[in-house]
Structure formats: C-alpha cells, structure tokens
Amino acid sequence: MPAETAIGLKCRLCGKTYPKEALNFCTEDFGPLEVTYDYDAVAKTLDRDTIASRPRSMWRYHELLPVDGEPAVGRQVGGTPLVRADRLARALGVSELYIKNDAVNFPTLSFKDRVVAVALSKAVELGFQTVGCASTGNLANSVAANAAAAGLEAYVLIPDGLEQGKVLGAMIYGAKVIAIDGNYDHVNRLCSQIAFRFGWGFVNVNLRPFYAEGSKSMGFEIAEDLGWRTPDHVVAPMAGGSLIGKIHKAFKEFELLGLLETPVTTRMHGAQATGCNPISATVRSGSGKVRPVRNPQTIAKSLAIGDPADGYFASKLIVETGGWSEDVEDEAILDAMELLAETEGIWAETAGGVTLAVAQKLIEQGRIGRDESIVLCITGNGLKTQEPLLERMRRPVVIQPNLEEFEGLLETMSSSPSRASLAGSVA
Numbered sequence: 001m002p003a004e005t006a007i008g009l010k011c012r013l014c015g016k017t018y019p020k021e022a023l024n025f026c027t028e029d030f031g032p033l034e035v036t037y038d039y040d041a042v043a044k045t046l047d048r049d050t051i052a053s054r055p056r057s058m059w060r061y062h063e064l065l066p067v068d069g070e071p072a073v074g075r076q077v078g079g080t081p082l083v084r085a086d087r088l089a090r091a092l093g094v095s096e097l098y099i100k101n102d103a104v105n106f107p108t109l110s111f112k113d114r115v116v117a118v119a120l121s122k123a124v125e126l127g128f129q130t131v132g133c134a135s136t137g138n139l140a141n142s143v144a145a146n147a148a149a150a151g152l153e154a155y156v157l158i159p160d161g162l163e164q165g166k167v168l169g170a171m172i173y174g175a176k177v178i179a180i181d182g183n184y185d186h187v188n189r190l191c192s193q194i195a196f197r198f199g200w201g202f203v204n205v206n207l208r209p210f211y212a213e214g215s216k217s218m219g220f221e222i223a224e225d226l227g228w229r230t231p232d233h234v235v236a237p238m239a240g241g242s243l244i245g246k247i248h249k250a251f252k253e254f255e256l257l258g259l260l261e262t263p264v265t266t267r268m269h270g271a272q273a274t275g276c277n278p279i280s281a282t283v284r285s286g287s288g289k290v291r292p293v294r295n296p297q298t299i300a301k302s303l304a305i306g307d308p309a310d311g312y313f314a315s316k317l318i319v320e321t322g323g324w325s326e327d328v329e330d331e332a333i334l335d336a337m338e339l340l341a342e343t344e345g346i347w348a349e350t351a352g353g354v355t356l357a358v359a360q361k362l363i364e365q366g367r368i369g370r371d372e373s374i375v376l377c378i379t380g381n382g383l384k385t386q387e388p389l390l391e392r393m394r395r396p397v398v399i400q401p402n403l404e405e406f407e408g409l410l411e412t413m414s415s416s417p418s419r420a421s422l423a424g425s426v427a
C-alpha cells in the first residue's frame, strides 16, 4: 500500500512551504517544519474497516505517515498493548485507567522505534547511506538496531554517563557510538554541525519533520483501541516535547477524517522530572516562554533535555487543551516505578515513573477527575535503567535448600505486606 499522501513541509511559524527533503527549519525565520498531507487523498483509502484489516503495526495508518513507498525500515514496529489498569486505578482512586505500553515496542523496547521506523525509511527514500542521531539513550538504541537491520551505517552520539543498558544497547548493533563530554544540548548542537558538514541523515536533526510524525502512531493506536474514541486525559512524558503534540495531532487527524465516535476533548498533560523541567515550568508560570535548564540533574536521563526543540509548542498545546504539566523528584519517580510494577506487572524505565508520579499529582490536585478516562503513556523499558533501582531494592533472601529454613522464612515474610497488597486493599 504505497501512500503518496504526504505533500511537503510547512513552517509552523510563517507557513512557508518546502518540498519533501532533509530540512528541519524554515530559511526565513528558523521556525520548525512540519509534514503536510492531502487529507482528501487519505480519506479515499483510509477508513475503519481498511485499518482493521491490516496487520497490527504502526503501518496500518500508512497514509498518515510521511513515507511514500513501502517502509524500508521497521515494518513490525508498533501495535503495542493498551492495557486496562484496574489494580493501579484502585491504588490511585480513579475508575477508568489505561496504560499504553510502549515498553514492549519492537525491536528496542521504547516508543523511539516508531519515530526511527519513519525517519530511516524516509532516509532510504532520500538516498542516505549514513545516518545518525543525537540521543538521550532510547533513540540511540533504536537507530543502531534499525540501521543495522537496514544495512545503513550509523553514527550515534550520546552524552557521557548514560545508563549501561542504553550504552550496550547501542554498541551491540555495531553502530559507531560516540559519548560527548557534555549534556544533551551539547550533543545536539554538534550533531547539527556534523549533519551539515558531511551530508548525513540525522533522524532528529535534518530528518526531524519526518521523524516526529512517527509518534502519531501512538495516538492512532490509543484511539482505535478505545473503540474509535479519545480519552478524557492523556499523560505523556516530555523530553524535546514532540511526542505529546503528535499524540494530539493524531486524534485531530482521526476526527478530521470522520473516524471517531465523539469529538476530541482530550486534555493533554505533560510530565517532567524536577531536575529538568523547562516545559512544566513554562506551563506553571504561564509565561509562554521556555527558559532552558542549563544543567539537567535527574535519574530520568531519557527526558533530560534542557533546551527542548518543541517546548514552546508543547506548552501551548497543554494550555489550549485544558491540560497541565507537573514535575516530580527522583524519589517519587522510583516509588512510581515500583507501584506500576507491583500493581500491573509492568516494569517501566525512569520516564514511566515520571509519567505515573505526575498523574498521581494531577489526580490529587483535582485536575484529572476520578471518574474520567485516563491514558498513561509508558514509553520505555525498565531493563534499560536499572542503576537507580539497584541502590534501593533489597537483595533476595538466601536460604539452605531445606523445608525447615523455608518455613521459618515464610513466617517473617508473611508479616510484612507488600505495597501491592496495600494498594489492592484501597477501595
């Protein structure tokens, strides 16, 4: 199903249009560029039955993604579960809660596989043989893996000091991994220079307009799995601030195409860590102007972007939809990671802890009503961010291999109830 429905690029500030090429900013005002579509052409082939008849991957919405031919990269990406989370709902005191679980996305266990599938398929269409990215970790993993599978050469640049799981999870694929003595914003600036100097395709630099569209597939899947409806609330983690906007764009595109049962009234809520909170600080201050965080310090390293590329648009969207943004301390992030694991059996990375802890805060503040429907976006896998947990988890008890020791142990264990059984007892 080739889909030549993406027309070109358009500046989000002045509206100037450009052809579909590797360019991420307007030459007039440096505004970010966005992909535009011929929605009449999309409507001709994309209806509910057609979507439902296709394989459960992000490509079932191909006409709304900016890849013209068959995707060369990431054909199996997406189609992750939307889990009804009743035990967690009880613990939070809400009635209708869902988890969109991209911690199990294929192939590298984060939502970044969606953006990379689009960006690298587009890179192949545009004729790039060398690709790269500036990454806080998950993007590095996904670019490295998907580039390997597509036979592309990959340069992956990360800030020094990332979690071991993320570093190994880039090196294993044979990508050229380069750690920069600096933070993400230093890495990003260098990548812009490299992309320009060498003419390579950097997924989140010169290919960014295409890359960003991949995030919409998370929104499409949420709406389809809710029975062609959108929830009252979405809580999404924010790094560069792109994902949150694209989930909402996805809802609006479905609405425009007449695919939804009800109008989109979803309130979009953004989650950040207190140690790197440029977007949530903007929303809370009401200033509309994003002040970069110079020295991010948080265990949620995947979200540690001090100068977010889409921060302005994210904060604007949050306010316009009647949502809100909060940030949480590292301790609350770890507590939330444990709560999610113990109630729903889902081990999310630190960014998932950020999302859940912020959702808790918004419920307590009354900004999320207890009887309204809520979707939490879990974007990455706990296996990749073990370091902060290793310090706080107890080690397993060691006993001799006999029944007496086990029985003796059982008495001490049953007298200390776990967090999950406490949560389960909340009516």
Ligand SMILES: *Cc1c(COP(=O)(O)O)cnc(C)c1O
Pocket: 110, 111, 112, 138, 139, 237, 238, 239, 240, 241, 242, 243, 244, 302, 303, 349, 351, 379, 380
């Ligand atoms: C990159 C990332 C995000 C945020 O994405 P943006 O679109 O940059 O806001 C959220 N969660 C995880 C785990 C990520 O790796």
Ligand SMILES: [Zn+2]
Pocket: 011, 012, 013, 014, 015, 016, 026, 027, 028, 029, 030, 031
């Ligand atoms: Zn412009």
